[in-house]
Amino acid sequence: MKKIFCAAIILAAAYTINAQEVVTTTKTTTNPEFNGSQVPVTIKTNFETSYPTATTVTWMPMTSDWWYATYKSDNNRIVRVYYNTQPWYMMRGESFKASLPVLNTYVPDVVITNAINTYGNDLYSITRRVSNGNDEVYHVTLIKNGVSEIALMNAQGVVYTDLK
Secondary structure, eight states: OHHHHHHHHHHHHHHHHHTOOOOOEEEBTTBOSOOOTTSOHHHHHHHHHHOTTOOSEEEEEOSSSEEEEEEEOTTSOEEEEEEEOSHHHHHHTOEEEEEESEESSOOOHHHHHHHHHHHGGGEEEEEEEEOTTSOEEEEEEEEETTEEEEEEEETTSOBOSSOO
């Protein structure tokens, strides 16, 4: 009998964890009626007053206490603005901003632009490295659903299909 109860509890826990979905709301210039009902109103209002030129914004929850907005800046960089939903932070309108990708070494603009256009919001960092043939190769780190992945690009911003 104990085994049946344990199995039922484990199945219920697995079903509950599997049923969780990421909520995404997007504000675009073509849709002025932005329906971001999941995003707290004070956070959404603070963002819109602080960044009025942001045109395409994607809202994502990080945890139960944090939301972040992602948009492209004028100089073709991905910008993320993080907000805490705790009342103290919401009353003060506090947030912090991170500009991506992280550049660990010098990276030409063509590589950055192609990486942003290819990988979008999954792009985290770009680092120059030297391959076996002394060619310029760029190590691109992506974060997809919390998992880090690696891609390689050449100096023209073309993705290698096979890792060297």
